[in-house]
Each structure stands twice: as C-alpha cells, then as structure tokens.
Amino acid sequence: MVLTVLGASMSEKSLSLVPPVEVQALFGDPPLLRGEDIGLYNELMGHFAKLVDPKDMIEWWWVKDITDHSWEIRRLRRFKVLFVEIGRDQLFENTQMLTMNAADEDAEYVRPPVPDSEKDSAHLFMYRINQYKSVDTLIASAEARRAKTLGEIERRREHLARRLRKASDEIIDGEFADLREAAE
Amino acid sequence: MTSQAKIAANRRNAQRSTGPRAALAKARVRRNALRHGLAAIVVDDPAVATEVRRAAAAICDPEAAPLDRERALIIAEAQVTLNRIRRARAEIMEQISPAPPIKQLEGPAPMPQVEGNLRRLNQLMRIERYERRALSRRNRAVRLLAMEDNSLRDFEPVDL
Numbered sequence: 251m252v253l254t255v256l257g258a259s260m261s262e263k264s265l266s267l268v269p270p271v272e273v274q275a276l277f278g279d280p281p282l283l284r285g286e287d288i289g290l291y292n293e294l295m296g297h298f299a300k301l302v303d304p305k306d307m308i309e310w311w312w313v314k315d316i317t318d319h320s321w322e323i324r325r326l327r328r329f330k331v332l333f334v335e336i337g338r339d340q341l342f343e344n345t346q347m348l349t350m351n352a353a354d355e356d357a358e359y360v361r362p363p364v365p366d367s368e369k370d371s372a373h374l375f376m377y378r379i380n381q382y383k384s385v386d387t388l389i390a391s392a393e394a395r396r397a398k399t400l401g402e403i404e405r406r407r408e409h410l411a412r413r414l415r416k417a418s419d420e421i422i423d424g425e426f427a428d429l430r431e432a433a434e
Numbered sequence: 435m436t437s438q439a440k441i442a443a444n445r446r447n448a449q450r451s452t453g454p455r456a457a458l459a460k461a462r463v464r465r466n467a468l469r470h471g472l473a474a475i476v477v478d479d480p481a482v483a484t485e486v487r488r489a490a491a492a493i494c495d496p497e498a499a500p501l502d503r504e505r506a507l508i509i510a511e512a513q514v515t516l517n518r519i520r521r522a523r524a525e526i527m528e529q530i531s532p533a534p535p536i537k538q539l540e541g542p543a544p545m546p547q548v549e550g551n552l553r554r555l556n557q558l559m560r561i562e563r564y565e566r567r568a569l570s571r572r573n574r575a576v577r578l579l580a581m582e583d584n585s586l587r588d589f590e591p592v593d594l
Contacts, residue, residue: 273492276489277517278517281520281521306493307489307492308509311513333551388562391562398569406580
C-alpha cells in the first residue's frame with residue numbers, strides 16, 4: 251500500500267467528522283470572505299467528511315474540494331441577488347441626496363418614489379446584466395469543477411459519489427440555515 | 435521606403451535604450467508582466483517548497499518507490515497551487531462590494547457604477563484556467579498512483 255493512512259476523530263453519534271490536526275494544517279486557511287461563518291464552513295466540511303469517511307490525504311482533499319466548490323456556488327448565487335439589492339440601495343441613496351438638494355431650492359418639489367417595484371428591479375437587472383452573465387459563467391465553472399471531483403471519487407468509490415452528489419446538491423439548493431437540517 | 439540615414443538613426447537610438455541599468459530599476463521592471471503569479475512554478479519559493487514536501491509526505495510513505503514519491507510530489511504541488519488559487523479568488527471576491535454612492539449635485543439620479551465589479555469578475559474568470567489545469571494535473575497523478583495499489587489493479591485511467 252502506497253498511501254499513508256490518516257485517522258480522524260469522530261464520536262459514534264456525531265453527524266460530522268472533524269479532520270485530524272495534521273490534515274487541517276495541510277488545508278491551510280479556508281477560502282472565506284469577511285463575514286462568512288467559519289463554523290458553518292467547518293460544519294459543511296464535517297458533513298461531507300462523514301459521508302466520505304476519508305482513508306488517506308487524497309480523500310481528505312476531495313472532501314475539501316467538494317466543500318469549497320459547494321460553498322463557492324452558494325456564494326455566487328447569492329451575489330446575483332445582492333447585485334440588484336445593492337444597486338437598489340445605491341440608487342435610493344443617490345436619489346435621496348439629489349431630492350434633498352432640489353427640495354432646498356424648490357418648496358413644491360415632489361420627491362421621487364423609492365425604487366422598490368418589480369419594474370425597478372427589472373431596470374436594475376438590465377443595468378447589471380453583464381455582471382449576471384459573468385457570475386453565471388463562474389457558477390458554471392465551479393459546477394464543472396465539482397462534477398469533476400465527484401467523477402474522481404466515483405471512479406474510486408462508486409456508491410459514495412452518488413450520496414455525496416445528493417448531499418452537495420441539497421446544500422447548494424437549500425438555504426444556509428438549512429445546513430444543520432440537511433446534515434440530520 | 436526607409437532611408438539609410440533613418441535606419442542608421444534608429445539603430446543608434448535603439449542602442450541608447452535597452453531597458454533599465456540600475457539594479458533597483460531592473461528589480462522593479464522584472465515584475466511588470468506579473469499579475470498574480472499563479473502560473474509560476476510554486477516550488478521556486480522555499481516556503482512553498484517546504485509546504486509541498488510536507489503534503490507529499492502525507493500522501494506517500496518515504497520508503498515508497500521513487501516513481502510513487504515523484505507522483506506524490508506532483509499531487510502535493512498541484513494541491514498547494516490549488517490552495518493559492520482559492521485564496522487569490524477569495525481576495526478578489528472580497529473586493530466585489532457595493533461602491534459608495536456617487537456624489538453628484540445636479541442632473542438625474544445616477545445608476546450605481548458597475549465597472550469595478552465587472553473588472554474583478556473578469557479577473558476571476560481568468561484565474562479559472564489555472565485551477566482547471568492544477569486539478570487535472572493532480573487528478574491524473576492520483577489515478578497513476580492508485581494504479582500502483584493492489585486493490586485498484588484493474589483501474590483504467592481516463593483522460594478528462
């Protein structure tokens with residue numbers, strides 16, 4: 251046997267598997283943004299690790315791959331929604347600032363409505379369509395990477411890849427808050 | 435047609451300027467074409483080389499055959515590259531944020547600026563190919579290493 255076998259700590263009833271210290275050291279810092287919940291990231295990784303039950307370092311890297319790709323896909327999907335929301339907030343702030351100046355000069359000036367209708371959202375979406383396209387391309391790329399990793403696992407452990415794909419799909423398609431439920 | 439005088443003048447001018455001469459200037463311009471360093475060979479950096487060796491030791495027994503150890507090194511190097519790429523991606527994503535409102539005192543309410551975010555999204559798309567390349571390199575080496583394992587003797591590597 252060529253591969254070095256690594257153990258992991260896990261209680262009988264635990265729903266997740268904690269990577270051993272030596273594995274965590276090789277993972278390095280998780281690729282998270284400020285404000286993202288490292289606890290949730292670790293929980294997600296623990297959930298995938300429980301399913302895979304990695305036997306060596308390579309399998310631990312697969313677990314990290316699936317975790318990182320799933321996390322990234324979720325993040326990018328949220329970015330698409332946030333682009334419109336952020337645009338709406340900025341447009342509102344700018345409109346407020348301009349109407350304050352106009353109101354100072356003209357007492358009968360009517361303030362424009364807050365841009366919160368579906369039509370406003372569509373307008374902002376049209377304005378941000380290029381960002382949407384770029385994010386869609388990135389999502390497709392992350393999904394392809396995830397599929398490739400699952401393909402690698404499938405070659406080695408066929409049944410496991412199917413379960414892992416299902417778990418990853420559930421986590422990507424559900425809300426972050428549902429992660430704990432998905433793990434149960 | 436270019437005259438002989440003009441050709442001679444061009445040659446004289448070219449010999450006057452052949453790039454920076456001072457060590458500091460040379461050091462500065464050698465990074466001109468460098469954008470993110472993700473295409474660089476990671477083991478050139480001593481700190482990264484240590485990380486690669488540590489990762490390779492976790493994959494493969496030090497007593498294993500030289501070919502297996504070499505494959506373990508390829509896997510480790512690709513993995514360290516992947517870690518760097520993912521950190522670089524997170525750093526770029528960190529910059530995709532709401533721009534401050536545009537301070538404009540007259541005219542219609544301006545729409546939010548998107549150019550900065552678009553530029554960063556394009557950067558993210560450009561680094562994709564480095565990750566794809568590193569993943570292919572790692573997966574191929576893993577498959578070859580697995581072929582050495584008795585339990586996977588019938589394993590057929592498939593090129594992606």
